[in-house]
Amino acid sequence: MAVHYLEFERPIADLEAKIEELSKLSETASPGAFDAEIEALRARTQEMRRETYSKLDAWQKTQVARHPERPHFVDYAAGLIDEFVELKGDRTYADDQAIIGGLGRFRGRPVVVMGNEKGRDTITRVKHNFGLARPEGYRKAIRLMELAERFSLPIISFVDTPGAYPGVASEERGVAEAIARSTEKSLLLGVPIVAVITGEGASGGASAIASGSRVLILEHAIYMVISPEGANSILWRGARTPDEAAKAMKITAQDLLGLKIVDRIIPEPPGGAHSDPEATLKAVGDAVEEELMALEHLSPDELRKQRAERFYAIGRAGLQ
Structure with missing residues:
Protein backbone atom coordinates (compact mmCIF):
# COMPACT_ATOMS: atom_id res chain seq x y z
CA MET A 1 0.00 0.00 0.00
CA LEU A 56 4.63 21.08 14.25
CA ASP A 57 2.51 24.21 14.06
CA ALA A 58 -1.28 24.21 14.49
CA TRP A 59 -2.05 23.77 10.79
CA GLN A 60 0.44 20.93 10.41
CA LYS A 61 -1.14 19.23 13.44
CA THR A 62 -4.51 19.66 11.74
CA GLN A 63 -3.19 17.79 8.72
CA VAL A 64 -1.77 15.03 10.93
CA ALA A 65 -5.07 14.76 12.85
CA ARG A 66 -6.87 14.23 9.53
CA HIS A 67 -4.34 11.74 8.17
CA PRO A 68 -6.30 8.92 6.52
CA GLU A 69 -4.01 6.24 7.97
CA ARG A 70 -4.48 7.19 11.63
CA PRO A 71 -6.16 4.48 13.71
CA HIS A 72 -9.95 4.66 13.44
CA PHE A 73 -12.65 3.57 15.85
CA VAL A 74 -12.76 0.10 14.30
CA ASP A 75 -9.03 -0.24 15.05
CA TYR A 76 -9.43 0.82 18.68
CA ALA A 77 -12.39 -1.54 19.09
CA ALA A 78 -10.47 -4.45 17.55
CA GLY A 79 -7.25 -3.75 19.46
CA LEU A 80 -8.58 -2.77 22.88
CA ILE A 81 -12.05 -4.27 23.30
CA ASP A 82 -12.53 -8.01 23.71
CA GLU A 83 -15.86 -9.70 22.95
CA PHE A 84 -17.16 -6.54 21.29
CA VAL A 85 -20.84 -6.77 20.39
CA GLU A 86 -22.16 -3.91 18.28
CA LEU A 87 -25.60 -2.52 19.12
CA LYS A 88 -27.33 -0.84 16.21
CA GLY A 89 -30.16 1.62 15.77
CA ASP A 90 -31.72 4.44 17.77
CA ARG A 91 -35.07 2.61 18.16
CA THR A 92 -36.74 5.58 16.50
CA TYR A 93 -35.62 6.02 12.91
CA ALA A 94 -32.54 4.14 11.69
CA ASP A 95 -28.98 2.98 12.36
CA ASP A 96 -26.30 5.60 11.72
CA GLN A 97 -22.90 4.04 11.03
CA ALA A 98 -21.09 7.36 11.51
CA ILE A 99 -21.25 6.46 15.22
CA ILE A 100 -20.58 2.86 16.22
CA GLY A 101 -21.08 1.48 19.70
CA GLY A 102 -21.74 -1.57 21.76
CA LEU A 103 -20.68 -3.77 24.67
CA GLY A 104 -17.36 -5.43 25.34
CA ARG A 105 -14.53 -5.99 27.77
CA PHE A 106 -11.65 -3.57 28.18
CA ARG A 107 -8.73 -5.37 29.85
CA GLY A 108 -11.16 -7.62 31.70
CA ARG A 109 -13.55 -4.80 32.65
CA PRO A 110 -17.08 -4.82 31.11
CA VAL A 111 -17.69 -1.50 29.33
CA VAL A 112 -19.85 0.34 26.86
CA VAL A 113 -17.75 1.69 24.02
CA MET A 114 -18.71 4.08 21.23
CA GLY A 115 -17.10 6.41 18.74
CA ASN A 116 -17.02 8.10 15.37
CA GLU A 117 -15.96 6.12 12.33
CA LYS A 118 -14.93 7.87 9.08
CA GLY A 119 -14.07 4.88 6.90
CA ARG A 120 -10.86 4.27 4.94
CA ASP A 121 -11.82 3.82 1.29
CA THR A 122 -14.66 4.95 -0.94
CA ILE A 123 -17.04 2.16 0.09
CA THR A 124 -16.50 2.49 3.85
CA ARG A 125 -16.44 6.30 3.76
CA VAL A 126 -19.85 6.30 2.10
CA LYS A 127 -21.10 3.67 4.56
CA HIS A 128 -19.95 5.76 7.55
CA ASN A 129 -20.79 9.10 5.91
CA PHE A 130 -17.20 10.32 6.45
CA GLY A 131 -17.83 10.37 10.21
CA LEU A 132 -20.60 12.97 9.89
CA ALA A 133 -23.33 11.72 12.22
CA ARG A 134 -27.03 12.32 11.66
CA PRO A 135 -29.60 12.74 14.48
CA GLU A 136 -30.09 8.99 14.76
CA GLY A 137 -26.37 8.60 15.48
CA TYR A 138 -26.61 10.81 18.55
CA ARG A 139 -29.84 9.15 19.64
CA LYS A 140 -28.04 5.80 19.38
CA ALA A 141 -25.31 7.26 21.58
CA ILE A 142 -27.95 8.31 24.14
CA ARG A 143 -29.39 4.81 24.06
CA LEU A 144 -25.93 3.36 24.75
CA MET A 145 -25.32 5.79 27.61
CA GLU A 146 -28.66 4.90 29.19
CA LEU A 147 -27.78 1.21 28.89
CA ALA A 148 -24.43 1.85 30.58
CA GLU A 149 -26.08 3.67 33.45
CA ARG A 150 -28.71 0.99 33.89
CA PHE A 151 -26.07 -1.71 34.35
CA SER A 152 -23.41 0.51 36.04
CA LEU A 153 -20.91 0.13 33.20
CA PRO A 154 -18.16 2.68 32.48
CA ILE A 155 -18.13 4.26 29.03
CA ILE A 156 -15.18 4.75 26.69
CA SER A 157 -15.77 7.19 23.84
CA PHE A 158 -13.48 7.68 20.83
CA VAL A 159 -13.98 11.02 19.09
CA ASP A 160 -12.91 11.70 15.50
CA THR A 161 -15.33 13.72 13.39
CA PRO A 162 -15.40 16.87 11.26
CA GLY A 163 -18.81 17.59 12.82
CA ALA A 164 -22.43 16.53 12.57
CA TYR A 165 -24.00 16.04 9.13
CA PRO A 166 -25.48 19.42 8.05
CA GLY A 167 -27.85 18.16 5.34
CA VAL A 168 -31.50 19.15 5.02
CA ALA A 169 -32.78 15.73 6.10
CA SER A 170 -30.54 15.86 9.17
CA GLU A 171 -31.96 19.26 10.12
CA GLU A 172 -35.51 18.06 9.51
CA ARG A 173 -35.00 15.16 11.91
CA GLY A 174 -33.68 17.46 14.65
CA VAL A 175 -29.90 17.15 14.65
CA ALA A 176 -29.43 20.16 16.98
CA GLU A 177 -31.85 18.72 19.54
CA ALA A 178 -30.20 15.29 19.30
CA ILE A 179 -26.74 16.80 19.88
CA ALA A 180 -28.01 18.82 22.85
CA ARG A 181 -29.64 15.78 24.47
CA SER A 182 -26.55 13.64 23.90
CA THR A 183 -24.38 16.30 25.53
CA GLU A 184 -26.85 16.59 28.41
CA LYS A 185 -26.88 12.83 28.91
CA SER A 186 -23.05 12.76 28.94
CA LEU A 187 -22.95 15.42 31.65
CA LEU A 188 -25.58 13.80 33.86
CA LEU A 189 -24.36 10.20 33.75
CA GLY A 190 -23.88 8.39 37.03
CA VAL A 191 -21.11 6.22 35.58
CA PRO A 192 -17.55 7.13 34.53
CA ILE A 193 -17.08 8.25 30.94
CA VAL A 194 -13.59 8.62 29.50
CA ALA A 195 -13.48 10.38 26.14
CA VAL A 196 -10.46 10.25 23.85
CA ILE A 197 -9.99 12.73 21.00
CA THR A 198 -8.15 10.52 18.52
CA GLY A 199 -8.12 12.71 15.40
CA GLU A 200 -10.22 15.80 14.82
CA GLY A 201 -13.03 16.70 17.17
CA ALA A 202 -15.09 19.46 15.63
CA SER A 203 -18.20 21.33 16.72
CA GLY A 204 -21.10 19.99 18.76
CA GLY A 205 -20.86 16.83 16.71
CA ALA A 206 -17.77 15.98 18.73
CA SER A 207 -18.69 17.38 22.15
CA ALA A 208 -21.95 15.39 22.08
CA ILE A 209 -19.98 12.24 22.91
CA ALA A 210 -16.86 13.92 24.37
CA SER A 211 -18.31 15.52 27.51
CA GLY A 212 -16.76 12.98 29.83
CA SER A 213 -15.50 12.70 33.36
CA ARG A 214 -12.06 12.82 31.81
CA VAL A 215 -11.22 14.10 28.33
CA LEU A 216 -7.97 12.77 26.85
CA ILE A 217 -6.40 13.79 23.55
CA LEU A 218 -3.69 12.32 21.36
CA GLU A 219 -0.59 14.48 20.98
CA HIS A 220 -1.32 15.57 17.41
CA ALA A 221 -5.13 15.54 17.56
CA ILE A 222 -7.24 18.71 17.51
CA TYR A 223 -10.47 19.77 19.27
CA MET A 224 -12.40 22.82 18.13
CA VAL A 225 -15.72 24.59 17.78
CA ILE A 226 -15.34 24.81 13.99
CA SER A 227 -12.73 23.84 11.41
CA PRO A 228 -9.97 26.34 10.57
CA GLU A 229 -11.36 26.58 7.04
CA GLY A 230 -14.82 27.36 8.41
CA ALA A 231 -13.49 29.96 10.84
CA ASN A 232 -11.51 31.65 8.07
CA SER A 233 -14.60 31.79 5.87
CA ILE A 234 -17.02 33.03 8.55
CA LEU A 235 -14.86 35.30 10.69
CA TRP A 236 -12.51 36.75 8.09
CA ARG A 237 -14.52 36.25 4.88
CA GLY A 238 -11.65 34.23 3.46
CA ALA A 239 -9.20 37.12 3.86
CA ARG A 240 -6.73 34.98 5.81
CA THR A 241 -5.49 31.43 5.46
CA PRO A 242 -6.54 28.25 7.30
CA ASP A 243 -3.12 28.04 8.96
CA GLU A 244 -3.60 31.52 10.44
CA ALA A 245 -7.05 30.49 11.68
CA ALA A 246 -5.71 27.26 13.19
CA LYS A 247 -3.07 29.18 15.13
CA ALA A 248 -5.56 31.80 16.39
CA MET A 249 -8.14 29.21 17.48
CA LYS A 250 -5.86 27.35 19.95
CA ILE A 251 -6.97 23.92 18.78
CA THR A 252 -3.87 21.81 19.47
CA ALA A 253 -3.60 19.35 22.35
CA GLN A 254 -0.99 21.52 24.03
CA ASP A 255 -3.17 24.66 23.83
CA LEU A 256 -6.22 22.77 25.06
CA LEU A 257 -4.37 21.34 28.05
CA GLY A 258 -3.25 24.84 29.00
CA LEU A 259 -6.84 26.06 28.78
CA LYS A 260 -8.00 23.05 30.86
CA ILE A 261 -10.39 21.92 28.14
CA VAL A 262 -8.69 18.52 28.08
CA ASP A 263 -7.21 16.68 31.06
CA ARG A 264 -4.36 14.70 29.55
CA ILE A 265 -2.25 14.39 26.41
CA ILE A 266 -1.42 10.88 25.18
CA PRO A 267 1.99 10.85 23.43
CA GLU A 268 2.15 9.62 19.85
CA PRO A 269 5.04 7.72 18.24
CA PRO A 270 7.56 9.83 16.28
CA GLY A 271 5.86 10.41 12.94
CA GLY A 272 2.35 10.43 14.37
CA ALA A 273 -0.19 7.77 15.33
CA HIS A 274 -0.35 6.51 11.74
CA SER A 275 3.37 5.64 11.76
CA ASP A 276 2.94 3.01 14.50
CA PRO A 277 -0.74 2.17 15.14
CA GLU A 278 0.11 -0.69 17.51
CA ALA A 279 2.11 1.58 19.82
CA THR A 280 -0.66 4.17 19.65
CA LEU A 281 -3.32 1.66 20.67
CA LYS A 282 -1.21 0.55 23.63
CA ALA A 283 -0.62 4.14 24.77
CA VAL A 284 -4.33 4.93 24.53
CA GLY A 285 -5.28 1.73 26.34
CA ASP A 286 -2.83 2.42 29.18
CA ALA A 287 -4.10 5.99 29.61
CA VAL A 288 -7.77 4.97 29.56
CA GLU A 289 -7.13 2.20 32.09
CA GLU A 290 -5.43 4.63 34.48
CA GLU A 291 -8.31 7.10 34.24
CA LEU A 292 -10.98 4.45 34.76
CA MET A 293 -9.16 3.13 37.83
CA ALA A 294 -9.09 6.67 39.28
CA LEU A 295 -12.83 7.10 38.71
CA GLU A 296 -14.24 3.70 39.62
CA HIS A 297 -14.38 4.40 43.38
CA LEU A 298 -16.64 7.45 42.93
CA SER A 299 -20.38 7.20 43.57
CA PRO A 300 -22.91 8.33 40.91
CA ASP A 301 -23.48 11.62 42.76
CA GLU A 302 -19.74 12.20 43.11
CA LEU A 303 -19.25 11.52 39.39
CA ARG A 304 -21.95 14.04 38.46
CA LYS A 305 -20.46 16.62 40.81
CA GLN A 306 -16.94 16.04 39.46
CA ARG A 307 -18.13 16.39 35.87
CA ALA A 308 -20.12 19.55 36.63
CA GLU A 309 -17.18 21.19 38.40
CA ARG A 310 -14.87 20.23 35.55
CA PHE A 311 -16.99 21.86 32.85
CA TYR A 312 -18.06 24.88 34.91
CA ALA A 313 -14.37 25.67 35.44
CA ILE A 314 -13.62 25.97 31.71
CA GLY A 315 -13.03 29.61 30.81
CA ARG A 316 -13.07 30.89 34.38
CA ALA A 317 -9.32 31.01 34.91
CA GLY A 318 -8.99 34.16 32.81
CA LEU A 319 -11.73 35.93 34.82
CA GLN A 320 -10.00 35.54 38.17
Missing part, protein backbone atom coordinates in the same frame (compact mmCIF):
# COMPACT_ATOMS: atom_id res chain seq x y z
CA ALA A 2 1.33 3.42 -0.97
CA VAL A 3 2.37 5.64 1.93
CA HIS A 4 0.48 8.92 2.21
CA TYR A 5 2.95 11.75 2.89
CA LEU A 6 1.89 15.19 4.04
CA GLU A 7 3.38 18.26 2.41
CA PHE A 8 5.77 19.02 5.26
CA GLU A 9 6.97 15.39 5.13
CA ARG A 10 8.47 15.69 1.63
CA PRO A 11 12.10 15.59 2.85
CA ILE A 12 11.28 12.41 4.78
CA ALA A 13 9.60 10.96 1.69
CA ASP A 14 12.70 11.69 -0.41
CA LEU A 15 14.96 9.88 2.07
CA GLU A 16 12.65 6.86 2.21
CA ALA A 17 12.58 6.78 -1.61
CA LYS A 18 16.39 6.61 -1.60
CA ILE A 19 16.28 3.78 0.95
CA GLU A 20 13.87 1.85 -1.28
CA GLU A 21 16.06 2.47 -4.32
CA LEU A 22 19.20 1.23 -2.54
CA SER A 23 17.32 -1.79 -1.20
CA LYS A 24 16.36 -2.78 -4.75
CA LEU A 25 19.95 -2.30 -5.94
CA SER A 26 21.23 -4.48 -3.11
CA GLU A 27 19.12 -7.36 -4.44
CA THR A 28 21.20 -7.43 -7.63
CA ALA A 29 24.56 -6.52 -6.07
CA SER A 30 26.72 -8.59 -3.75
CA PRO A 31 25.25 -9.30 -0.27
CA GLY A 32 25.66 -6.36 2.11
CA ALA A 33 26.94 -4.01 -0.58
CA PHE A 34 24.71 -1.13 0.52
CA ASP A 35 23.89 -2.12 4.10
CA ALA A 36 25.92 0.68 5.68
CA GLU A 37 24.37 3.34 3.43
CA ILE A 38 20.86 2.02 4.04
CA GLU A 39 21.33 1.96 7.82
CA ALA A 40 22.71 5.51 7.79
CA LEU A 41 19.74 6.73 5.76
CA ARG A 42 17.30 4.96 8.08
CA ALA A 43 18.88 6.59 11.11
CA ARG A 44 18.75 9.98 9.40
CA THR A 45 15.10 9.41 8.47
CA GLN A 46 14.16 8.57 12.06
CA GLU A 47 16.00 11.62 13.36
CA MET A 48 14.35 13.87 10.76
CA ARG A 49 10.93 12.45 11.64
CA ARG A 50 11.46 13.07 15.36
CA GLU A 51 12.71 16.59 14.72
CA THR A 52 9.87 17.44 12.31
CA TYR A 53 7.12 16.16 14.60
CA SER A 54 8.56 17.87 17.66
CA LYS A 55 7.87 21.33 16.23
Whole structure:
Protein backbone atom coordinates (compact mmCIF):
# COMPACT_ATOMS: atom_id res chain seq x y z
CA MET A 1 0.00 0.00 0.00
CA ALA A 2 1.33 3.42 -0.97
CA VAL A 3 2.37 5.64 1.93
CA HIS A 4 0.48 8.92 2.21
CA TYR A 5 2.95 11.75 2.89
CA LEU A 6 1.89 15.19 4.04
CA GLU A 7 3.38 18.26 2.41
CA PHE A 8 5.77 19.02 5.26
CA GLU A 9 6.97 15.39 5.13
CA ARG A 10 8.47 15.69 1.63
CA PRO A 11 12.10 15.59 2.85
CA ILE A 12 11.28 12.41 4.78
CA ALA A 13 9.60 10.96 1.69
CA ASP A 14 12.70 11.69 -0.41
CA LEU A 15 14.96 9.88 2.07
CA GLU A 16 12.65 6.86 2.21
CA ALA A 17 12.58 6.78 -1.61
CA LYS A 18 16.39 6.61 -1.60
CA ILE A 19 16.28 3.78 0.95
CA GLU A 20 13.87 1.85 -1.28
CA GLU A 21 16.06 2.47 -4.32
CA LEU A 22 19.20 1.23 -2.54
CA SER A 23 17.32 -1.79 -1.20
CA LYS A 24 16.36 -2.78 -4.75
CA LEU A 25 19.95 -2.30 -5.94
CA SER A 26 21.23 -4.48 -3.11
CA GLU A 27 19.12 -7.36 -4.44
CA THR A 28 21.20 -7.43 -7.63
CA ALA A 29 24.56 -6.52 -6.07
CA SER A 30 26.72 -8.59 -3.75
CA PRO A 31 25.25 -9.30 -0.27
CA GLY A 32 25.66 -6.36 2.11
CA ALA A 33 26.94 -4.01 -0.58
CA PHE A 34 24.71 -1.13 0.52
CA ASP A 35 23.89 -2.12 4.10
CA ALA A 36 25.92 0.68 5.68
CA GLU A 37 24.37 3.34 3.43
CA ILE A 38 20.86 2.02 4.04
CA GLU A 39 21.33 1.96 7.82
CA ALA A 40 22.71 5.51 7.79
CA LEU A 41 19.74 6.73 5.76
CA ARG A 42 17.30 4.96 8.08
CA ALA A 43 18.88 6.59 11.11
CA ARG A 44 18.75 9.98 9.40
CA THR A 45 15.10 9.41 8.47
CA GLN A 46 14.16 8.57 12.06
CA GLU A 47 16.00 11.62 13.36
CA MET A 48 14.35 13.87 10.76
CA ARG A 49 10.93 12.45 11.64
CA ARG A 50 11.46 13.07 15.36
CA GLU A 51 12.71 16.59 14.72
CA THR A 52 9.87 17.44 12.31
CA TYR A 53 7.12 16.16 14.60
CA SER A 54 8.56 17.87 17.66
CA LYS A 55 7.87 21.33 16.23
CA LEU A 56 4.63 21.08 14.25
CA ASP A 57 2.51 24.21 14.06
CA ALA A 58 -1.28 24.21 14.49
CA TRP A 59 -2.05 23.77 10.79
CA GLN A 60 0.44 20.93 10.41
CA LYS A 61 -1.14 19.23 13.44
CA THR A 62 -4.51 19.66 11.74
CA GLN A 63 -3.19 17.79 8.72
CA VAL A 64 -1.77 15.03 10.93
CA ALA A 65 -5.07 14.76 12.85
CA ARG A 66 -6.87 14.23 9.53
CA HIS A 67 -4.34 11.74 8.17
CA PRO A 68 -6.30 8.92 6.52
CA GLU A 69 -4.01 6.24 7.97
CA ARG A 70 -4.48 7.19 11.63
CA PRO A 71 -6.16 4.48 13.71
CA HIS A 72 -9.95 4.66 13.44
CA PHE A 73 -12.65 3.57 15.85
CA VAL A 74 -12.76 0.10 14.30
CA ASP A 75 -9.03 -0.24 15.05
CA TYR A 76 -9.43 0.82 18.68
CA ALA A 77 -12.39 -1.54 19.09
CA ALA A 78 -10.47 -4.45 17.55
CA GLY A 79 -7.25 -3.75 19.46
CA LEU A 80 -8.58 -2.77 22.88
CA ILE A 81 -12.05 -4.27 23.30
CA ASP A 82 -12.53 -8.01 23.71
CA GLU A 83 -15.86 -9.70 22.95
CA PHE A 84 -17.16 -6.54 21.29
CA VAL A 85 -20.84 -6.77 20.39
CA GLU A 86 -22.16 -3.91 18.28
CA LEU A 87 -25.60 -2.52 19.12
CA LYS A 88 -27.33 -0.84 16.21
CA GLY A 89 -30.16 1.62 15.77
CA ASP A 90 -31.72 4.44 17.77
CA ARG A 91 -35.07 2.61 18.16
CA THR A 92 -36.74 5.58 16.50
CA TYR A 93 -35.62 6.02 12.91
CA ALA A 94 -32.54 4.14 11.69
CA ASP A 95 -28.98 2.98 12.36
CA ASP A 96 -26.30 5.60 11.72
CA GLN A 97 -22.90 4.04 11.03
CA ALA A 98 -21.09 7.36 11.51
CA ILE A 99 -21.25 6.46 15.22
CA ILE A 100 -20.58 2.86 16.22
CA GLY A 101 -21.08 1.48 19.70
CA GLY A 102 -21.74 -1.57 21.76
CA LEU A 103 -20.68 -3.77 24.67
CA GLY A 104 -17.36 -5.43 25.34
CA ARG A 105 -14.53 -5.99 27.77
CA PHE A 106 -11.65 -3.57 28.18
CA ARG A 107 -8.73 -5.37 29.85
CA GLY A 108 -11.16 -7.62 31.70
CA ARG A 109 -13.55 -4.80 32.65
CA PRO A 110 -17.08 -4.82 31.11
CA VAL A 111 -17.69 -1.50 29.33
CA VAL A 112 -19.85 0.34 26.86
CA VAL A 113 -17.75 1.69 24.02
CA MET A 114 -18.71 4.08 21.23
CA GLY A 115 -17.10 6.41 18.74
CA ASN A 116 -17.02 8.10 15.37
CA GLU A 117 -15.96 6.12 12.33
CA LYS A 118 -14.93 7.87 9.08
CA GLY A 119 -14.07 4.88 6.90
CA ARG A 120 -10.86 4.27 4.94
CA ASP A 121 -11.82 3.82 1.29
CA THR A 122 -14.66 4.95 -0.94
CA ILE A 123 -17.04 2.16 0.09
CA THR A 124 -16.50 2.49 3.85
CA ARG A 125 -16.44 6.30 3.76
CA VAL A 126 -19.85 6.30 2.10
CA LYS A 127 -21.10 3.67 4.56
CA HIS A 128 -19.95 5.76 7.55
CA ASN A 129 -20.79 9.10 5.91
CA PHE A 130 -17.20 10.32 6.45
CA GLY A 131 -17.83 10.37 10.21
CA LEU A 132 -20.60 12.97 9.89
CA ALA A 133 -23.33 11.72 12.22
CA ARG A 134 -27.03 12.32 11.66
CA PRO A 135 -29.60 12.74 14.48
CA GLU A 136 -30.09 8.99 14.76
CA GLY A 137 -26.37 8.60 15.48
CA TYR A 138 -26.61 10.81 18.55
CA ARG A 139 -29.84 9.15 19.64
CA LYS A 140 -28.04 5.80 19.38
CA ALA A 141 -25.31 7.26 21.58
CA ILE A 142 -27.95 8.31 24.14
CA ARG A 143 -29.39 4.81 24.06
CA LEU A 144 -25.93 3.36 24.75
CA MET A 145 -25.32 5.79 27.61
CA GLU A 146 -28.66 4.90 29.19
CA LEU A 147 -27.78 1.21 28.89
CA ALA A 148 -24.43 1.85 30.58
CA GLU A 149 -26.08 3.67 33.45
CA ARG A 150 -28.71 0.99 33.89
CA PHE A 151 -26.07 -1.71 34.35
CA SER A 152 -23.41 0.51 36.04
CA LEU A 153 -20.91 0.13 33.20
CA PRO A 154 -18.16 2.68 32.48
CA ILE A 155 -18.13 4.26 29.03
CA ILE A 156 -15.18 4.75 26.69
CA SER A 157 -15.77 7.19 23.84
CA PHE A 158 -13.48 7.68 20.83
CA VAL A 159 -13.98 11.02 19.09
CA ASP A 160 -12.91 11.70 15.50
CA THR A 161 -15.33 13.72 13.39
CA PRO A 162 -15.40 16.87 11.26
CA GLY A 163 -18.81 17.59 12.82
CA ALA A 164 -22.43 16.53 12.57
CA TYR A 165 -24.00 16.04 9.13
CA PRO A 166 -25.48 19.42 8.05
CA GLY A 167 -27.85 18.16 5.34
CA VAL A 168 -31.50 19.15 5.02
CA ALA A 169 -32.78 15.73 6.10
CA SER A 170 -30.54 15.86 9.17
CA GLU A 171 -31.96 19.26 10.12
CA GLU A 172 -35.51 18.06 9.51
CA ARG A 173 -35.00 15.16 11.91
CA GLY A 174 -33.68 17.46 14.65
CA VAL A 175 -29.90 17.15 14.65
CA ALA A 176 -29.43 20.16 16.98
CA GLU A 177 -31.85 18.72 19.54
CA ALA A 178 -30.20 15.29 19.30
CA ILE A 179 -26.74 16.80 19.88
CA ALA A 180 -28.01 18.82 22.85
CA ARG A 181 -29.64 15.78 24.47
CA SER A 182 -26.55 13.64 23.90
CA THR A 183 -24.38 16.30 25.53
CA GLU A 184 -26.85 16.59 28.41
CA LYS A 185 -26.88 12.83 28.91
CA SER A 186 -23.05 12.76 28.94
CA LEU A 187 -22.95 15.42 31.65
CA LEU A 188 -25.58 13.80 33.86
CA LEU A 189 -24.36 10.20 33.75
CA GLY A 190 -23.88 8.39 37.03
CA VAL A 191 -21.11 6.22 35.58
CA PRO A 192 -17.55 7.13 34.53
CA ILE A 193 -17.08 8.25 30.94
CA VAL A 194 -13.59 8.62 29.50
CA ALA A 195 -13.48 10.38 26.14
CA VAL A 196 -10.46 10.25 23.85
CA ILE A 197 -9.99 12.73 21.00
CA THR A 198 -8.15 10.52 18.52
CA GLY A 199 -8.12 12.71 15.40
CA GLU A 200 -10.22 15.80 14.82
CA GLY A 201 -13.03 16.70 17.17
CA ALA A 202 -15.09 19.46 15.63
CA SER A 203 -18.20 21.33 16.72
CA GLY A 204 -21.10 19.99 18.76
CA GLY A 205 -20.86 16.83 16.71
CA ALA A 206 -17.77 15.98 18.73
CA SER A 207 -18.69 17.38 22.15
CA ALA A 208 -21.95 15.39 22.08
CA ILE A 209 -19.98 12.24 22.91
CA ALA A 210 -16.86 13.92 24.37
CA SER A 211 -18.31 15.52 27.51
CA GLY A 212 -16.76 12.98 29.83
CA SER A 213 -15.50 12.70 33.36
CA ARG A 214 -12.06 12.82 31.81
CA VAL A 215 -11.22 14.10 28.33
CA LEU A 216 -7.97 12.77 26.85
CA ILE A 217 -6.40 13.79 23.55
CA LEU A 218 -3.69 12.32 21.36
CA GLU A 219 -0.59 14.48 20.98
CA HIS A 220 -1.32 15.57 17.41
CA ALA A 221 -5.13 15.54 17.56
CA ILE A 222 -7.24 18.71 17.51
CA TYR A 223 -10.47 19.77 19.27
CA MET A 224 -12.40 22.82 18.13
CA VAL A 225 -15.72 24.59 17.78
CA ILE A 226 -15.34 24.81 13.99
CA SER A 227 -12.73 23.84 11.41
CA PRO A 228 -9.97 26.34 10.57
CA GLU A 229 -11.36 26.58 7.04
CA GLY A 230 -14.82 27.36 8.41
CA ALA A 231 -13.49 29.96 10.84
CA ASN A 232 -11.51 31.65 8.07
CA SER A 233 -14.60 31.79 5.87
CA ILE A 234 -17.02 33.03 8.55
CA LEU A 235 -14.86 35.30 10.69
CA TRP A 236 -12.51 36.75 8.09
CA ARG A 237 -14.52 36.25 4.88
CA GLY A 238 -11.65 34.23 3.46
CA ALA A 239 -9.20 37.12 3.86
CA ARG A 240 -6.73 34.98 5.81
CA THR A 241 -5.49 31.43 5.46
CA PRO A 242 -6.54 28.25 7.30
CA ASP A 243 -3.12 28.04 8.96
CA GLU A 244 -3.60 31.52 10.44
CA ALA A 245 -7.05 30.49 11.68
CA ALA A 246 -5.71 27.26 13.19
CA LYS A 247 -3.07 29.18 15.13
CA ALA A 248 -5.56 31.80 16.39
CA MET A 249 -8.14 29.21 17.48
CA LYS A 250 -5.86 27.35 19.95
CA ILE A 251 -6.97 23.92 18.78
CA THR A 252 -3.87 21.81 19.47
CA ALA A 253 -3.60 19.35 22.35
CA GLN A 254 -0.99 21.52 24.03
CA ASP A 255 -3.17 24.66 23.83
CA LEU A 256 -6.22 22.77 25.06
CA LEU A 257 -4.37 21.34 28.05
CA GLY A 258 -3.25 24.84 29.00
CA LEU A 259 -6.84 26.06 28.78
CA LYS A 260 -8.00 23.05 30.86
CA ILE A 261 -10.39 21.92 28.14
CA VAL A 262 -8.69 18.52 28.08
CA ASP A 263 -7.21 16.68 31.06
CA ARG A 264 -4.36 14.70 29.55
CA ILE A 265 -2.25 14.39 26.41
CA ILE A 266 -1.42 10.88 25.18
CA PRO A 267 1.99 10.85 23.43
CA GLU A 268 2.15 9.62 19.85
CA PRO A 269 5.04 7.72 18.24
CA PRO A 270 7.56 9.83 16.28
CA GLY A 271 5.86 10.41 12.94
CA GLY A 272 2.35 10.43 14.37
CA ALA A 273 -0.19 7.77 15.33
CA HIS A 274 -0.35 6.51 11.74
CA SER A 275 3.37 5.64 11.76
CA ASP A 276 2.94 3.01 14.50
CA PRO A 277 -0.74 2.17 15.14
CA GLU A 278 0.11 -0.69 17.51
CA ALA A 279 2.11 1.58 19.82
CA THR A 280 -0.66 4.17 19.65
CA LEU A 281 -3.32 1.66 20.67
CA LYS A 282 -1.21 0.55 23.63
CA ALA A 283 -0.62 4.14 24.77
CA VAL A 284 -4.33 4.93 24.53
CA GLY A 285 -5.28 1.73 26.34
CA ASP A 286 -2.83 2.42 29.18
CA ALA A 287 -4.10 5.99 29.61
CA VAL A 288 -7.77 4.97 29.56
CA GLU A 289 -7.13 2.20 32.09
CA GLU A 290 -5.43 4.63 34.48
CA GLU A 291 -8.31 7.10 34.24
CA LEU A 292 -10.98 4.45 34.76
CA MET A 293 -9.16 3.13 37.83
CA ALA A 294 -9.09 6.67 39.28
CA LEU A 295 -12.83 7.10 38.71
CA GLU A 296 -14.24 3.70 39.62
CA HIS A 297 -14.38 4.40 43.38
CA LEU A 298 -16.64 7.45 42.93
CA SER A 299 -20.38 7.20 43.57
CA PRO A 300 -22.91 8.33 40.91
CA ASP A 301 -23.48 11.62 42.76
CA GLU A 302 -19.74 12.20 43.11
CA LEU A 303 -19.25 11.52 39.39
CA ARG A 304 -21.95 14.04 38.46
CA LYS A 305 -20.46 16.62 40.81
CA GLN A 306 -16.94 16.04 39.46
CA ARG A 307 -18.13 16.39 35.87
CA ALA A 308 -20.12 19.55 36.63
CA GLU A 309 -17.18 21.19 38.40
CA ARG A 310 -14.87 20.23 35.55
CA PHE A 311 -16.99 21.86 32.85
CA TYR A 312 -18.06 24.88 34.91
CA ALA A 313 -14.37 25.67 35.44
CA ILE A 314 -13.62 25.97 31.71
CA GLY A 315 -13.03 29.61 30.81
CA ARG A 316 -13.07 30.89 34.38
CA ALA A 317 -9.32 31.01 34.91
CA GLY A 318 -8.99 34.16 32.81
CA LEU A 319 -11.73 35.93 34.82
CA GLN A 320 -10.00 35.54 38.17
